[in-house]
Amino acid sequence: MENEFDSVFPKSYVMKGGEGPHSYAQNSTGQKSAIEAAKHHLQNAITKKFDLKAISASSENLICIADLGCSMGPNTFIAIQNIVEAIQLKYQSQNQSTPEILVFFNDQASNDFNTLFQNFPPNRNYFAAGIPGSFYGRLFPKQSLHLVHTSAALSWLSELPKELTDRSCGALNKGRIFYTNAPSEAYDAYQRQFKMDWEAFLQARAQELVDNGIMACLMNVINDIDFKVDLYLGKDFELLGSCPMDMAKLGLIQEEKVDTFNVPLCSLISSNLDLMKILETSEDFSIEQSEVMDNNCFVIPNIEYFVSRLRAVLEVLIENHFGVGIVDELFERFTEKVREFPKIMDVPKLKFHLFFVVLKRKVKA
């Protein structure tokens, strides 16, 4: 049993903690709009696919839910409330009393759980625990979960592919921090890692979910990027990536540090079709439902917000790679570049999609 607890995924990407101006808690409106967009589908999935009889067989009086990659709130509470409401309605419609509900909020051990716990909704109608660790490995006992939810978190790779970080391999993505407009080798390395991570994720959850247990995953995806127009998805990362390179030229940071810095996010290129291919080969899960939705409903009010939104997500990552002390200057430079190219803030113009998929744990033979 020992090895399961030693995650083989040592890298830790977490959102900026606390509740300050650059914190994730204050800069996650986009993620909130995604959860709102998915609310109807999520509740619908519970109504149609969450099989009370099958669940009751494993536990009559308790439903265990996990939100994986919950960060420190507040979006995680909205998603969980949507789920709990749907479960309660379902039991009520069958004239049954709702079992007690225990929700596990999961994220990396370096996530700001203190903020999460201090913001637990005071009138919540569920018991709430935190469970630290990488969801690319085992986190829960066997067959202990009835419903798993995850929103946006699976966009983060467990780690960067070695080809991108190892200078002896030539640091494939030199001069860039992301895979848009990158050499195909870099793009492919990202895609391979994405596939491996999803397979590890499914394998762990297959053990933890009860038979007929449900898993609802929400992710950003796009199906095509047209690099010929001047605004496309990933352009913000390209603009941001040019800042450390400028700083390296000025001798403010080491160039070799810049060469091996890449953002371990893969959502923007993973089309729902690529993901469906991975899911269709699963022996443990059946695909019960899948939806592609627009997520263009959030508007960027000003430059500060646009910059803080990216900073909340990337600050910890940048500090871990370059050391403390460069973040302020880097984002000041980025702010200047956004000021010169304000069109980049027109997020609703991007073909930005949400992919929502509901999986069911097959009954083990």
Add this chain to the structure above:
Amino acid sequence: MENEFDSVFPKSYVMKGGEGPHSYAQNSTGQKSAIEAAKHHLQNAITKKFDLKAISASSENLICIADLGCSMGPNTFIAIQNIVEAIQLKYQSQNQSTPEILVFFNDQASNDFNTLFQNFPPNRNYFAAGIPGSFYGRLFPKQSLHLVHTSAALSWLSELPKELTDRSCGALNKGRIFYTNAPSEAYDAYQRQFKMDWEAFLQARAQELVDNGIMACLMNVINDIDFKVDLYLGKDFELLGSCPMDMAKLGLIQEEKVDTFNVPLCSLISSNLDLMKILETSEDFSIEQSEVMDNNCFVIPNIEYFVSRLRAVLEVLIENHFGVGIVDELFERFTEKVREFPKIMDVPKLKFHLFFVVLKRKVKA
């Protein structure tokens, strides 16, 4: 179900977080020696009282353990490891494979869970979660726990009795911060609160433990204090309490703030006999084992350590009451007083006892 999650115990006493020189993590050797003293009894209790057949009836493949009032480590991991080892030995001795184990680490939501989670033992052979909230209310689903452990935490009252904090009642314990050498009304108020808290604690755990589930509690107790000698238990609190009074006389803090400040600890006067009386009236638990042990094995190496040890436990409480900014001066003044009366550091001379009691959840009719 709603109200169970809104704790009626709003006060929050937590140890000093982080890993700095005044942190609890660096200043809890006394608590560690208590856990070591109880190790044998704890493992013995599991061997003799943890009934596998009765447990298996409720869950064949999973054992859920809770450590209540865990603080941020490292002692909590030692206690849990002792428990897990005993459980594994027990299964091995019966030629059964050990079920998976899930440990819930509980403390107030304001506890430093970030430090706790980042220090989870990497090679642990159990799944680990955190569960924030007061253990004087419900924390877990019904019949979801097989074994509850708590060490030292039940010395903390859920809140101070109103008689001690309400100036309109005359602030019963004016001029003191503790109940040693206090008016009997103050002493009685402490004792009443202690009894009420234990009853609330037992009521919550009675719902959460499975039938035949085990609860092992370790507490500091003494049976008598001789106030006629110059060193007795509680003397350190009296000396510490004189510091804010000195500061009030100098106008550094408000006198009325001092009048209503009391330390919500009750272990030092609650003799094991008083506690046994409360336990014996429980309809839900049977007393399976009880032991009184010495806990005089830890030595205070120097003044700094003696002061830090108290500071780790009281700093958050003092800051919450008096505001930030007085803690350094208060403990500097305390250090000076200890220097004048070094005899106070002779902790092994005190009649300091540990009380270890094992309770079993009676089978519900």
